[in-house]
Amino acid sequence: MKAAWYDDRGPARDVLQVGDLPKPSVQAGEVLVRIHASGINPSDTKSRSGAGARPNVFPRVIPHQDGAGVIEAVGEGVDAGRIGQRVWVYEAQLGRPFGCAADYTSVPAINAVALPATTSFEEGACLGVPALTAHYCVTADGPLEGKFVLVTGGAGAVGFYAVQFARHEGATVIATVRTEEQARVAREAGAQHILYRLKDDMVAGIARITGVEDGRGIDRIVDVAFGANLDTSLKVLKTNGSIASYASDQTPVPALPFWQLIRLNATVRYVLVYAMSREAHAKAIAAVTDALAKRTLKHHIAARFALDRIIDAHEALESGQTVGKIIIAMDAN
Incomplete structure (x- = not known):
């Protein structure tokens, strides 16, 4: 062969x-x-x-x-x-x-x-890797109906599916991107709001979108760059919110601001698809299978x-x- x-x-x-x-x-x-x-x-x-x-x-x-x-x-x-x-x-x-x-x-x-x-x-x-990772990041911390989800890198392989799964779960999705092409792709996935990472004020933009004056309006973050985004994440995450991150290439050894995280009672998930439980795999595969059958997964x-x-x-x-x-x-x- x-x-x-x-x-x-x-x-x-x-x-x-x-x-x-x-x-x-x-x-x-x-x-x-x-x-x-x-x-x-x-x-x-x-x-x-x-x-x-x-x-x-x-x-x-x-x-x-x-x-x-x-x-x-x-x-x-x-x-x-x-x-x-x-x-x-x-x-x-x-x-x-x-x-x-x-x-x-x-x-x-x-x-x-x-x-x-x-x-x-x-x-x-x-x-495979992108869809299973995305489903777990989106759903691992409970229902999302009526909540705000921030997907960083919303046009990436994982982010593209994360936007779709979050929308399916009833969330309002904000996707961050770098370029107009990425914005088009994230909108294609279903993101209702787009923020440009290199030029927009993330906190102010999220405050405007969520209606929370101080910008702390995000219930769940699906994150492609944990260390690089951590400062912003801590400014926009709600109390009892969660961060699910599957990469941190720019800052591979991030310093964890323990007291800021504990004051938020935040959940931080470090997601490696290869280490996910069989139950998590099964739930993600079932969701993919259902979406493919209904022809709703892009x-x-x-x-x-x-x-x-x-x-x-x-x-x-x-x-x-x-x-x-x-x-x-x-x-x-």
């Missing part, structure tokens, strides 16, 4: 290779999926570079946690009726060496979820690359210049 892999950690151009590898076998409890599209996440590029949050102990790695395709074989204990089923795949490379940047991958059957015919393989490959693809151009795809994600999900279209090879 055609696949991309790396044997050493480092820059994409130095370590990624494309060629032929043996098709994986399917073990008991697993399914073999013919991958049609694979999505790239920051955790994939960080793992490849050696900067990831998870151990990466395998001597050879086929990257990418997320993908979509068709089940071609099943292992012992798996319903043979699943053969031929369209699926989206999540966490394919979690604790395993071989992910979705290949013609085939084998994963535990639970990690391959039915994909409706109305959702393309490329759209299915957008799900997806935003920034760029598509053939597998032969996986180096360009990784570099495009790492540049920070793309808005939306980057996809490897296996059928383009």
Whole structure:
């Protein structure tokens, strides 16, 4: 089968290779999926570079946690009726060496979820890490009907789904962005209000939107940059509010202002999708499945690359210049 892999950690151009590898076998409890599209996440590029949050102990790695395709074989204990089923795949490379940047991958059957015919393989490959992360960040701290949610980076892969899930839960959503293009994407997701991080006064803008004079009108924050945004978060979060953050790249070791947080009785969640409970995964998958069936879940693809151009795809994600999900279209090879 055609696949991309790396044997050493480092820059994409130095370590990624494309060629032929043996098709994986399917073990008991697993399914073999013919991958049609694979999505790239920051955790994939960080793992490849050696900067990831998870151990990466395998001597050879086929990257990418997320993908979509068709089940071609099943292992012992798996319903043979699943053969031929369209699926989206999540966490394919979690604790395993071989992910979705290949013609085939084998994963535990639970990690391959039915994909409706109305959702393309490329759209299915957008799900996985971003959608599961977003759902948990939005819903982990209770109902949102009538509340205000601030989604920082509302046009990002996680933020785009977080806006949608928050709207579905009945929240008013404020999304922060940097550019007009990002604003357009966040509005497409359903954000009712947009604030420009580089030029707007965040506190004043939130005060105006929420009607809370001092700006402390946010019930829940879904945060892409915990350390960089913490000062503002503490100024706009309500008492008993919560922050759910899944990244802090700009300030990787933030200082925690304990007394400010305790005075708010704030909840701070540090969200790593790979460590989420099985219950949290199941709730998120159910929400995604329901939204796909109702055709209410939107997806935003920034760029598509053939597998032969996986180096360009990784570099495009790492540049920070793309808005939306980057996809490897296996059928383009």
